[in-house]
Amino acid sequence: MSGMTPIVEMKKINKFFPGVKALSGVDFRLFEGEVHALMGQNGAGKSTLVKVMTGVYKQDAGEMLLEGRPMRPDTPLAAQKLGINTVYQEVNLCLNLSVAENIFIGKEPKKLGRIDWKLMNQRAAEVLKRLNISVDVTRILSSYSVAVQQMVAIARVLDTSAKVLILDEPTSSLDETEVAQLFKVIRKLRDEGMAILFITHFLDQTYQISDRITILKNGEFIGEYETGKLPKLELIAKMLGKELSEFAYTTNPDERKKAAAEAASDSGTVLSAKALGLQGSIAPFDLSLMEGDVLGLAGLLGSGRTEMARLLFGIDYADQGEIFVKGKRVAISSPKSAMMAGLGFCSEDRKNEGIFAELSIRENIILALQAKKGVFRYLAAKKQLEIADEMIRALGIKTPNSRNEARQLSGGNQQKVLLARWLTTEPIILILDEPTRGIDVGAKLEIMELILNLSRKGLGVIFISSEFEEVLRCSTRIAVLRDKVKIAELAGENMTESGIMRTIAGGK
Amino acid sequence: MKPKISLNSRNLPTLVTLGLFVLMFGVGSISFSGFLAPQNFLNLFIDNSYLLILGVGMTFVIISGGIDLSVGSMLAFSTMLSSSLLEKSHWNPMLVIPVVLLSGVALGLLMGYIIQIFELPPFIITLAGLYLARGLCYVISIDTIGITNQFWQDAAHAQVVLIGGAFISPSVVIALVVVMAGMFVSRSTKFGRTVYAIGGNEQSAILMGLPVARTKILIYVFSGFCSALAGIVFTFYTLSGYALNGANMEMDAIATVVIGGTLLTGGVGSVLGTVFGVMVYGTIQVLIVFQGTLNSWWTRIAIGFLVFLFCLMQRLFESRKGARGRKRVPPASAAAAS
Structure with a gap:
């Protein structure tokens, strides 16, 4: 080379x-x-x-x-x-046009000033043949699978x-x-x-x-x-x-962790999923979460951590499997129904799916509670203020006033506002997707401390982070994911960074 | 070189509209004596030639995912401008026609330019165009201006006799030329196909290197041109200019386009479908005239019902095509939903 x-x-x-x-x-x-x-x-x-x-x-x-x-x-x-040509993850073609047109639009073969459809279809079929694909090039692109659409996108750049x-x-x-x-x-x-x-x-x-x-x-x-x-x-x-040799020393048999695991074993199951899955999103998985349990989800980017959370919270609708909350089967078809069942969810995309930057801190905190109660049972302003102030105090949100706009807060404090939002709804299960992303180290520790405190009070937490150390620090058990499949669950002594990595690398 | 007629989701809506027209015409023929006469069929074109022209322009706009609310007022302005130039300024008709057409092109260019360059929604900008053009009508005159010009009189009364003694008007010839041009452009030119691509996915069209900006502006220019031409044809029909002409006609144009199988969300549709849409629209009117006892406003009820039905039918088509395509929410509608 x-x-x-x-x-x-x-x-x-x-x-x-x-x-x-x-x-x-x-x-x-x-x-x-x-x-x-x-x-x-x-x-x-x-x-x-x-x-x-x-x-x-x-x-x-x-x-x-x-x-x-x-x-x-x-x-x-x-x-x-x-x-130099690029084919993106999201196919950038026009689904409403024919396969042949998608390959040739903008550079159509012409005859006497008009598009020569016959020649175009013929040449499109030839290009696709080079890729070992035979489809009817006159049919519209949306009648084919995403895989074929990818091939068409490739065929389009091959022509040049x-x-x-x-x-x-x-x-x-x-x-x-x-x-x-x-x-x-x-x-x-x-x-x-x-x-x-x-x-x-x-x-x-x-x-x-x-x-x-x-x-x-x-x-x-x-x-x-x-x-x-x-x-x-x-x-x-x-x-x-990381260096490979580092792994051996990161084992951390935390006493608290063991105690929590023991406590969890004799308390009740708050959430369990049986063969829950969605085609193309995540393979069916089983999951159970005890009272006071922190279940960490570990895996590389794109391994299906977020997809799992989205299914549990009803943002995506599972096409198979069942969810049980406190032993009772619940039909979670939307975030609202998940909320009613006692779940809370902080998205990984804090800016776009979490914080409303233009609203005040108080409004941001009260939002989920108001949604749970319904619009017609309006919370009095005074009551709202009380709740917000209490949360600001309890979580240590650094702001002079709950009337300030949420955008003025630092990332870590915005994350706390999100936590507060869900805590006001008194959930029994809280799903946190990357709550520590993009905030400084001190704030990270604070957030993790908060999570541990909440779990001690009996809240069941599902914690997602790309940083294995954080997952290890917070979790009582760890579910490991790879390529959209839950491949293992680690507990006790196996809960080490090298343990996670070996599980991911383990192959099938 | 026509494409093979096959029953696929692309030409099914057009065939449904054609079927509906045949059915309605058939019902009329059985119910009323004299309904099934060649002249009665040709009258559909004579009475709706201006709507046909508006419809062709509107078809392009809607296929691109846009909307043009200004066409009714633009038609009115065109009637006012022609009648005023002819009767008050005594211009030569050969000069009046290009000037009027240019005015339509200019207004279309203005709207298209604003929509494209400032990324504003066509709905609002063409609504502004609607008020602007209507207002300009009153600037010209509040009263009706009758047209006595000989050329116009000739155009209004001329008949193109076909075999069997049936005839059409010069307006129909103009409308059919526009229809043919529209069909050719939409099917066999780069511009036409780019219109479809923009309606399908504007972002993709840009990434595929298509001239999206230029095409979008030209679409409104074409619609403006069609409105002005429809206005001239309208004066052949009424021999006058009046500021209240063509009130709500933009809605008729949109309705016929939708009945013709063009999706309001863009990307799918055909000029031929719009022709059938106009014929369905015309047939409803004729049926009500033949029926005799119903008020002419029943046309509106029937049209409303049909638009409703066709939108419902299109939605069913869409959902049947499966969920895979729907996974990708186009950015525009995602923004509108939030």
């Missing part, structure tokens, strides 16, 4: 956003006829790197070479003209003189046979000499399809490896930025 000139070479790429160093000194090489996987956790800089390569962003420092010559595409269109094909999470909404079909196409294109950059969260798929792997972490280049020579466990360790 080292003797060849890479098709794309990126050297010491830096990219800053206000307040964030998204990429710093990242190197990347992509060769002809290879499938290259780009790996990294959330915020590692994968998508920024791709966007620099495809002309969406301009790098602040560093240089890019295309077949040894400098290139600087300033728009995605310019990158396409250079032969593509040298590089970037696939951004192409498999996230495909089932197994569809993935196999896509991989067949990828291998065929690779064998024809195409350079393919593959971004995915699925570890197994990375090992199935890729020849080499580049790992990023926090905007930094960790390394470039041959897939066959990089054991899965090492890959996970590098993505998380």
Whole structure:
């Protein structure tokens, strides 16, 4: 490999956003006829790197070479003209047009000034044949599966003189046979000499399809490896930025944890799920949560943690399985019904799905309680103020006044407001999706302390975090997920960072 | 080179509309003597030629996912401008027609430009256009302006005789030319296909490198042109200009487009469907005239019922196509829902 000139070479790429160093000194090489996987956790800089390569962003420092010559595409269109094409996770095609049109629109073959439909359909069928797909190209795109739509998106870029094909999470909404079909196409294109950059969260798929792997972490280049020579466990360790030897020492037999586990065993089950699942979102799983229990969900990005939470809270509607709250079967079909059953949920997307930045702190806190009571049983302003002030005191929200707008609070305090919102509804189960993301270390500790306090008072908590240390610190038990499947549940002595990693790396 | 006629979800709505027209015409023919005459059928076109022209413009707008509420007022303004230029300024008709058409193009361009450049909803901007054009009518005159110009008189009374003695008016010829042009543009030009792509998914259309901005502006220019032309045709019919002409006619145009199988959400529809929609609309009117005892306002009730029925039918089509496509909520509707 080292003797060849890479098709794309990126050297010491830096990219800053206000307040964030998204990429710093990242190197990347992509060769002809290879499938290259780009790996990294959330915020590692994968998508920024791709966007620099495809002309969406301009790098602040560093240089890019295309077949040894400098290139600087300033728009995605310019990158396409250079032969660098991207197929996104969400297929960017028009579902209302025919398959053939989706491949050719904008560059339709013409005859006497009018679109030559016959020739277009014929050529579309030929292009798809190259990908081993035979579909009726005159039918509209929405009549085909997402997998076929992906292929059509690939076919569209193949028609131009593509040298590089970037696939951004192409498999996230495909089932197994569809993935196999896509991989067949990828291998065929690779064998024809195409350079393919593959971004995915699925570890197994990375090992199935890729020849080499580049790992990023926090905007930094960790390394470039041959897939066959990089054991899965090492890959996970590098993505998380740990040395393998570190794992052995992170075992933490916390006394409190044991006590909590014992206490949990003789108290009642507050929440249990039986074979709960949703096709394409998460495989059926069993789950049980005791009073005073903190169940951690651990897994890499895209492993199905959030999907699990969304099913339990009724944001997505399970197509199989049952949910029991305190032993009674409940039909959770919406967040409202989940609330009524005694659940609370703090979303990972605090800004968009949690805090209402323009509303006051008091209004933010009171929202869920008011929703639970119904609009016609309005809470008196005085009562609202009392509740809000009590929560501000209890959770230690740092604000001079409950009338201030929520946007003025720091991330950690906003998170506390969200917690307060749900605590006012007196839930018996609280689901926290990444409550510690994007807040400073001190606030993280405070939030975790709050969670532990709540669980001591008997609240059942489901805690999700990408940081395994946090999951370990808070949880009495840990459910481990990988590739949208709950693969194991860890308790007691197995609850160590290396235990989690080995479980994830364990394969099938 | 017509596409093969096959029963798929793309041309099913058009066929349903055609079927409805045949059914209604059949019922009329059985119920009333004299209903099934060639001239009675051709009168559908003669009486609705202006609506046909408006409908073609509106079809493009709606397929692109937009709406144009200004067409009724634009038609009125066009009648006022033509009659005033002809009767008060005594311009040559050969000059009046291009000037009037240009005024429609200009207003359409203005609205399209504002909608595209400032990313404003077409509903509001064309509503503003509706008031603007209606107001301009009164600036020209509050009263009816009768047209005595010889060219206009000739156009109004001329008959294009077909085989068997039945005839059509020059307006019908104009309308049919517009329909043919509309069908060609929508099916066989880059512009036409881009309109469909924008209606399907504007974001995707941009990412596919299509000239979305230019196309969106041109759509409103075309609709403005059609409104102005429909206004001229309308004066061939009434031989006068009046500020209250075409009140609510934008709604008739939208209704016929919807009955013709074009989805209000954009992306799906056809000019031919709109032709059938106009014919259904016309047939309802004729049926009520033949029936004799019903007030002409019953047309509205029937149209309301049909629009309701067709929207319901489209929704059923959509849901039958399965949930997979629905998973992706287009950004626009997601924003509207929040």
